[in-house]
Amino acid sequence: MKKVLLQLDTDEHPSPFDAIVAHDADVDVLLSHGGVKPEAVRGLVQDAFFTRGPKDLNTMAVWVGGKRVSESVVISVGGFFILYLLSFVFLALLLAASGVETGTALVAIVACLNNLGAGIGEVALHFADLGDFATWVCSFAMILGRLEVFTVLVLLSPRFWRE
Secondary structure (H helix, E strand, C coil), rough: CCCEEEEEECCCCCCCHHHHHHHHCCCCCCEEEECCCCHHHHHHHHHHHHHCCCCHHHEEEEEEEEEEEEHHHHHHHHHHHHHHHHHHHHHHHHHHHHCCCCCHHHHHHHHCCCCCCCCCHHHHHCHHHHCCCHHHHHHHHHHHHHHHHHHHHHHCCCHHHHC
């Protein structure tokens, strides 16, 4: 597997010094982005990890502003992304199993989990035609998406309430 470095910089142009250091460190692929706003970092990192599996994380590094992001942060972002995908798949399958057409189930969960509002097809205008159970699943997906997956998991874990 090739070594990949995601270089994010708040300056308009990414630092050439960082690019040279990456080259000297035998990085195979350098993805440099300049003018990055703090709110865009999570999305860029998730996009970089999208095609890489857990065993390939050791060949991936992220630099923000010329500093290497700690491995625990990278693993947390990767974990969040995997958890997001698993939540999406589980909720879409649950909705489909409740009798909602598969395409509509996928679109509804995307709309709810990402707080996009109305979707396409049966959920283009409203969710009222889905039925009670499907409406509860969509409501849970909205809460999960609004509070972020990790926050909900922390709130649901018994360990949080004991400490």
